[in-house]
Amino acid sequence: MTGRVLVLGGTGEGRRLAAALVAADVDVVSSLAGRVADPVLPAGEVRIGGFGGAEGLAAWLAATPVAAIVDATHPFAAAMTASAAGAARLTGTPLLRLQRPGWTAGPGDDxxxxxxxxxxxxxxxxxxxxxxxxxxxxxxxxxxxxxxxxxxxxxxxxxxxxxxxxxxxxxxxxxxxxxxxxxxxxxxxxxxxxxxxxxxxxxxxxxxxxxxxxxxxxRRPPLPPGLEVVATVEEAVAWVRAQAG
Missing domain, CATH: 3.40.50.720 (NAD(P)-binding Rossmann-like Domain)
Structure with missing residues (x-):
């Protein structure tokens, strides 16, 4: 794929996605919020720290253009997901949300x-x-x-x-x-x-x-309206490949 992919990570899915993209020779930079003192780092380039909201992320994207963004943050990282959606709109950058399905109660669960x-x-x-x-x-x-x-x-x-x-x-x-x-x-x-x-x-x-x-x-916070969402790393890799045309 031509161009860099920004993975908003900090989750197991984010690490697996980064590893899969690096293995496919995709230029990846993973961004971690920096809330954990000794995080498990993903494959590829890593940046640590916030962006400063949607406007801050949009400014970062203007200075460091990427071909696509995959938001693989935690299901409760609502502020980061909202910032990613806002920055994607401001910059016209393709955005995908990678979010694992929630839990479902089974027999015997209270x-x-x-x-x-x-x-x-x-x-x-x-x-x-x-x-x-x-x-x-x-x-x-x-x-x-x-x-x-x-x-x-x-x-x-x-x-x-x-x-x-x-x-x-x-x-x-x-x-x-x-x-x-x-x-x-x-x-x-x-x-x-x-x-x-x-x-x-x-x-x-x-x-x-x-x-x-x-x-x-x-319960999980709601996602921003209109956000494209997939549930697996494999689907996210296919989406990234599709961005290459």
Whole structure:
């Protein structure tokens, strides 16, 4: 393909896409937000740090033209996805959203859907021991919880945190056995997570099902209107190839 492809990454899909494009001799630059202190880097060129919204990304694209953009950020990186859509419109750059499907409850699952982390905090206020796996963003919503909380994240979370908090620093993916051990060790009563989707972080859902625990899931934010979306890396590679004409 002629021209560079910008992959907005930070996810497993973003890394697999970058590797596939590099293997196909596509000039790729992956952009990571820089929120993780020691990120797993994708193949190809990498830049770390934000752009400064849609206008900032548009300015970067004007200075560093690309043939196409693939937004492979996390399903809850709504601000980056909105910025990518805005910058694509401003610059006329083709844009694709690569987003893994969300999770679907199965037999035996006790899932309770909410629209925000604030609603999730309300939903678990009566539980004695809460496992929070929502990432570091938005933890302040849970600061007033009266029970015990286990916060798992890759990097240390910033306050405010619930008064009775145990922080577990760990990088997944985790096995079902590891999730079962964590939940039993801390006598977890309820799990809180976001509908990230995919298999890499699904083990906690299987563990909760085995233990008969409820799971409070935060729904995904809506995507910008008119955005072309695919669910697999293979579809994204085909789309990039199509941009070559």
């Amino acid at each position: 899932w309770r859907w909410v629209d925000s982390v604030a609603e999730a905090a309300d939903a678990v206020s009566g539980f004695g021991s809460v496992l929070l796996t929502t990432g570091r963003q938005g933890l302040a919503a849970f600061a007033g919880l009266p029970g015990r909380c286990v916060v798992r994240s890759v990097d240390p979370p910033a306050p405010p945190l619930p008064e009775r908090t145990t922080v577990v620093l760990a990088r997944g993916p985790f096995t079902v056995e590891e999730e079962l051990a964590l939940m039993r060790r801390h006598a977890v009563d309820v799990v809180v997570t976001k509908d990230s989707g995919g298999s890499m972080t699904a083990a906690k859902l299987f563990a909760a099902q085995q233990l008969g625990l409820p799971v409070v899931l935060v």
